[in-house]
Amino acid sequence: MALPSGSNKSSTSHQSSSMTKSCFKPSSIAIGNVAVPACEGLSWCCHGLAAYTVIRVAAIMLAAAQATFCYAWWAKKFTTSKPPLPPGPPGLPILGNFPFIQPDFHRYVVKFSQIYGPIIKLQLGSKICIVISSPSVAKKVLKDHDAIFANREAPAGAIVGISLDACYTLRRREVRQMVKYIYGKVCSAVKIGEQMFLTSLNVMLSMLWGGSLNGEERSRFGIEFRKRLVEFVELVGAPNVSDVFPVLTPFDLQGIQSKAKKNLSWLYEIFESVIVHRTKVEQADGEGKKKEESKDFLQHLLELNQRGDDKTSLSMNEAKALLLVAVLACGGLSWSSNDNAEHTIIREAATLLAAALAIACYAWWVQKFTKSVPPLPPGPPGLPILGNLPLLQPDLHRYISKLSQIHGPIIKLQLGSKICIVVSSASVAKEVLKDHDAIFANRDPPTVAIIGTYGGCDMAWRSNGPEWRKLRRLVVREIMSNTSLDNCYALRRREVREMVKDIYGKVGSPVNIGDQMFLTNLNVIVSMLWGGSLNGEERSRLGIEFRQVVVEFVELLGAPNISDLFPFLTRFDLQGYQSRTKKALKWMDEILESVIAHRRKVDQPDIGEGKNKEQSKDFLQLLLELNQQGDYKSSLSMNEVKALLLDMIVAGTDTTSTTVEWAMTELLRHPDKQRRAVEELDRVVGAGNIVEESHLPQLVYLDAAIKETFRFHPPIPLLVPRSPSTTCTVAGYTIPKDSRVLFNAWAIQRDPEFWEYPLRFEPERFLKDAEKGNYLGNNFHFIPFGSGRRICVGIPLAEKMVTHVLATLLHSFEWKLPEGTKPDIQEKFGIVLKKMEPLVAIPAARLSSSEQYQ
Numbered sequence: 001m002a003l004p005s006g007s008n009k010s011s012t013s014h015q016s017s018s019m020t021k022s023c024f025k026p027s028s029i030a031i032g033n034v035a036v037p038a039c040e041g042l043s044w045c046c047h048g049l050a051a052y053t054v055i056r057v058a059a060i061m062l063a064a065a066q067a068t069f070c071y072a073w074w075a076k077k078f079t080t081s082k083p084p085l086p087p088g089p090p091g092l093p094i095l096g097n098f099p100f101i102q103p104d105f106h107r108y109v110v111k112f113s114q115i116y117g118p119i120i121k122l123q124l125g126s127k128i129c130i131v132i133s134s135p136s137v138a139k140k141v142l143k144d145h146d147a148i149f150a151n152r153e154a155p156a157g158a159i160v161g162i163s164l165d166a167c168y169t170l171r172r173r174e175v176r177q178m179v180k181y182i183y184g185k186v187c188s189a190v191k192i193g194e195q196m197f198l199t200s201l202n203v204m205l206s207m208l209w210g211g212s213l214n215g216e217e218r219s220r221f222g223i224e225f226r227k228r229l230v231e232f233v234e235l236v237g238a239p240n241v242s243d244v245f246p247v248l249t250p251f252d253l254q255g256i257q258s259k260a261k262k263n264l265s266w267l268y269e270i271f272e273s274v275i276v277h278r279t280k281v282e283q284a285d286g287e288g289k290k291k292e293e294s295k296d297f298l299q300h301l302l303e304l305n306q307r308g309d310d311k312t313s314l315s316m317n318e319a320k321a322l323l324l325v326a327v328l329a330c331g332g333l334s335w336s337s338n339d340n341a342e343h344t345i346i347r348e349a350a351t352l353l354a355a356a357l358a359i360a361c362y363a364w365w366v367q368k369f370t371k372s373v374p375p376l377p378p379g380p381p382g383l384p385i386l387g388n389l390p391l392l393q394p395d396l397h398r399y400i401s402k403l404s405q406i407h408g409p410i411i412k413l414q415l416g417s418k419i420c421i422v423v424s425s426a427s428v429a430k431e432v433l434k435d436h437d438a439i440f441a442n443r444d445p446p447t448v449a450i451i452g453t454y455g456g457c458d459m460a461w462r463s464n465g466p467e468w469r470k471l472r473r474l475v476v477r478e479i480m481s482n483t484s485l486d487n488c489y490a491l492r493r494r495e496v497r498e499m500v501k502d503i504y505g506k507v508g509s510p511v512n513i514g515d516q517m518f519l520t521n522l523n524v525i526v527s528m529l530w531g532g533s534l535n536g537e538e539r540s541r542l543g544i545e546f547r548q549v550v551v552e553f554v555e556l557l558g559a560p561n562i563s564d565l566f567p568f569l570t571r572f573d574l575q576g577y578q579s580r581t582k583k584a585l586k587w588m589d590e591i592l593e594s595v596i597a598h599r600r601k602v603d604q605p606d607i608g609e610g611k612n613k614e615q616s617k618d619f620l621q622l623l624l625e626l627n628q629q630g631d632y633k634s635s636l637s638m639n640e641v642k643a644l645l646l647d648m649i650v651a652g653t654d655t656t657s658t659t660v661e662w663a664m665t666e667l668l669r670h671p672d673k674q675r676r677a678v679e680e681l682d683r684v685v686g687a688g689n690i691v692e693e694s695h696l697p698q699l700v701y702l703d704a705a706i707k708e709t710f711r712f713h714p715p716i717p718l719l720v721p722r723s724p725s726t727t728c729t730v731a732g733y734t735i736p737k738d739s740r741v742l743f744n745a746w747a748i749q750r751d752p753e754f755w756e757y758p759l760r761f762e763p764e765r766f767l768k769d770a771e772k773g774n775y776l777g778n779n780f781h782f783i784p785f786g787s788g789r790r791i792c793v794g795i796p797l798a799e800k801m802v803t804h805v806l807a808t809l810l811h812s813f814e815w816k817l818p819e820g821t822k823p824d825i826q827e828k829f830g831i832v833l834k835k836m837e838p839l840v841a842i843p844a845a846r847l848s849s850s851e852q853y854q
């Protein structure tokens, strides 16, 4: 056993809508009830306290390091209520909607606007793109928030410097040029688009720098100019992975940047020659002092370039860029020819990327968008990376009980990378342990459990499967069956008598009940396992050492190990838990090895003892035979033999001795109940006899007192964690595969809805209603041994050991507390819930003859 360780659709207006697809750069603003983020451009866009303290300190230090980064996020997430981002189609992780974009972008977004409303969000890689498709929202952006969305003000302002009226003559001249040209082509075919472009270009060029093209030059230069411009516009408009993932910019994967640069340098060369020519002419003619109204655009730009004023002056590159923008604005260049080769390349590249991601994303995608997947259970908010880890409190069972009162009977805690689910009600426990028994039949072994069980060779931490079944069947048949238990009653009796003798020797002196119980239970189990037990001096010395190692081992199993929460840290063993476990295992392994070596020696045919009779075989004998068996199905490796022996010792000693210690504490706190138990013993056993196992079924009140102890002080308060083999739904919440599932038996067994006066120690409750005391797995209000297929395998032995020992203690001795002390019930949380202060009591003999103590 051991341990836990609707958008308001403008449904009608989309055909007639004004779809904004230009490069406004807002800061951050709310439009209607949705938040529009600032974007760069909307173009295309369990247990030892000391150990616990160490991990808390480590966690707090880590948290402090993160705090600066987390603060803004935290404050945003939990302190301000911000409107959400606009709705939009779901996308893939990382790529967002990028791979799904279609060439007819304007039609493509209309479809989504019909679904999601007049303002939608597209996630294009790391870029958020907001598309507006209704006049009313367009008005809000372009009018009401004009200033915020007006990041293109500078070029527009510069163009305003030209008086349209002033250059009417230029426009008129170009239109006349066009008429003249077409007149020359009367009766021949004329390319209308080309002519319109050349005319617009000439109008623009003459407005820009007074120049225009004529005759042959007009056609030749104009056609090349158009080709370059169109290509440049298409390149700018093509979806570029570098825009979407800026980290890829240096690689220019599609060659878009280099092509654009080529076109741009051709255009810049033209601008450069025009500028040089203008500067020369000005110097020669003194034309520099043109009248304001006759200044062309280039003139304005050059003047701004020569200004010393920081605010309004322009660099030469900025001047050229503005010329380019002005040129682009002419000629009626459109996005209509977007479906070109580059577009195809990018779409193919994106599709390939998407395909690679698709496999990984498939489950996530299907879950998120095709089925309506229930959410994870609720829980307290945590910090990024560490989750709830730094907020955990040492009394974990009480802390999570409080959380359950806030968040409900099933909660989620994020502990580093591990999702931890805590069940705190009988009904949800039933759903998990009964309805989904097969799914939740796996464990989630902590690192130290794997180390401490020879690499996970034992039964308690093994995953559900044939190997686990083989070991479990073996234990059930060979140790826990009625026949096997009856067969070794003499061994148990001998150990209980040894205990009585031991305590009799301490009459009148304080006795540490927990230590005493541990020694007795260890001896009972060990003698059942390999017939050996400890006596006299050796009993005390080895027993105490054994207890230290077992307690250490159990503590390590329950301690929150950072390696379990961040598996990549396992190799560093930051808290030293792994090396402590190895040390504890080494100590126990030496004992097991010597016991096995001894058994092998005496088993040799020449040495008489080897001829063991079949019926006197102990468990070790049987395990060694299975180890030598060739049959793959039932044979056991030596590590499995040793791991199984350790399971029995670790799972069977600390739990049973802690139970007896709690029961004695409660009976000492409630003298009336102690009296009632003793009276029953006197009645059933009699003062002249000693307690035998045959008496146990008649000790009804004592049995009720033990049950009440299990209820009030469950030895394993959170049971042994389970882990679902597949993601499933419990109580309407998703429980992810491989998460760690804890059951707060401590809270369930104190539920006031089911237990009257749950905080009182009342054995009588089980006398009134015997069914309430059924802990064999079907009553989910009372689960000290768990439930389902992984319920405690040692129940029959635990019942016998606890009852026999407790009955003997009460029948053979009268107990009182040392002067001035009071029995307290303060708990120390761990995988096994111990008493904070060990119980120390003074025995007095109460049997009629001293012989009854021998």
Ligand code: HEM
Pocket (backbone or CB within 6 Å): 001, 002, 459, 460, 461, 472, 525, 647, 648, 649, 651, 652, 653, 655, 656, 659, 715, 716, 719, 720, 784, 785, 786, 787, 788, 789, 790, 791, 792, 793, 794, 795, 797, 798, 802
């Ligand atoms: C007061 C005594 C005991 C208590 C309260 C107790 C409690 C538990 C609990 C809560 C579990 C986990 C059950 C689950 O996952 O549903 C468990 C498992 C187990 N217990 Fe016990 N136990 C006790 C005594 C013993 C004894 C005496 C032995 C054997 C000598 C034993 C051996 C085991 C083993 C091997 C498992 C793992 C079973 C598996 O995973 O298949 N236990 N115990």
